[in-house]
Amino acid sequence: MTSPSATQDRYPYQNDPIWSRSEKTVARAAFDAALKRELQEVMQEAKQMANQINEPADLWDLEHHLTQRRKEIDRKYDYRYSQLTHVFGRLLHEQRLREEDLLGLQEDKRKLIRSFATFLSQDAA
Amino acid sequence: MTSPSATQDRYPYQNDPIWSRSEKTVARAAFDAALKRELQEVMQEAKQMANQINEPADLWDLEHHLTQRRKEIDRKYDYRYSQLTHVFGRLLHEQRLREEDLLGLQEDKRKLIRSFATFLSQDAA
Numbered sequence: 001m002t003s004p005s006a007t008q009d010r011y012p013y014q015n016d017p018i019w020s021r022s023e024k025t026v027a028r029a030a031f032d033a034a035l036k037r038e039l040q041e042v043m044q045e046a047k048q049m050a051n052q053i054n055e056p057a058d059l060w061d062l063e064h065h066l067t068q069r070r071k072e073i074d075r076k077y078d079y080r081y082s083q084l085t086h087v088f089g090r091l092l093h094e095q096r097l098r099e100e101d102l103l104g105l106q107e108d109k110r111k112l113i114r115s116f117a118t119f120l121s122q123d124a125a
Numbered sequence: 126m127t128s129p130s131a132t133q134d135r136y137p138y139q140n141d142p143i144w145s146r147s148e149k150t151v152a153r154a155a156f157d158a159a160l161k162r163e164l165q166e167v168m169q170e171a172k173q174m175a176n177q178i179n180e181p182a183d184l185w186d187l188e189h190h191l192t193q194r195r196k197e198i199d200r201k202y203d204y205r206y207s208q209l210t211h212v213f214g215r216l217l218h219e220q221r222l223r224e225e226d227l228l229g230l231q232e233d234k235r236k237l238i239r240s241f242a243t244f245l246s247q248d249a250a
Contacts, residue, residue, distance in 0.1 A: 039181045050175030056164045057169055060195060066188035085184055 017109050019081050026104035027084055034096045035077050042069045085109055089116025093124075142234050144206050151229035152209055159221045160202050167194045186219055214241025218249075 019027065049062045078087055092113060093099040102110055144152065174187045203212055216222040217238060227235055 030161075037147060039184070040185055043178050043181070046178060046187065047175050048214065050172050050187075053168050053171060056168070059164070059191060061167055062171065063188060063191035066191070070185060070188060 014077070017085070017106070018110070019084070019109075020106075023105050023109070026102065027088075030054075030088065030091075030097055030101040031077065031079055031084075033101065034091045035073070036074060038077075038096060042066075042073070075108075085112040086116055088113045090120060093120040094118035142206075142210070142231070142237070144209070144234075145231075148230050148234070149206075151227065153204075155213065155216075155222055156202065156204055156209075158226070159216045160198070161200060161204075166193075167198070170194070173246040194221075210237040211241055212223060215237045215245060217242035218245040 008067060046062065046066060049058070053059055053062065071103060076087065076090060088097060088102060089112070092099065092102075093116075099110070100113070105113075128211060166234055171187065171191060174183070175188060178187065201212065201215060213227060214237070217224065217227075218241075224235070224239070227238060230238075
């Protein structure tokens, strides 16, 4: 009854794309590079804020900023294949990734990613 | 029934010393100076730690350190007259105050303060 192709279609979430091995390699590299850049950015921010500390309130501003950035990064960089098109869409919208970084992903995925990036840009406008 | 002196004796906590106006002035100055010095210390720590940030883990170490120091300072600097002998005893023990900073407090209070500082030193040994 269930042909091999029907089995393949029984992917748990009907709308989730399947990631091939080569796509996973591209995705991992793009994800890691964006995360690394964002962490570098937070390191620079922290150094700058610390240099400009003049009074106690500045200290707790720095603490608060680091806590916020940590939580934001934890939420944003979610490497589950079910989440990756959203993750990449957001990174594209935030200009933390360029479309070229996603070459090697199938066009259906890149379309989803661009579409989510466009949605976020419109939403922010 | 209640003479003026009896009313005076009805201080809510029998063992809590009463602080005269001039003692309150001395206490406030000593408290504020110690707090200011400790906050300066945390500001220096933050600048040093930030300068030495090389990788993301250093960022979250800085965040954690600031959170810990903030909580510790909030707990330690409790300006309630019912707590002040403990607060000053701790600050003496931590060498954040010298006995000279407490000149102007009555001897019963200074004795309590020294006694708590001695207890903490023995406890830490």
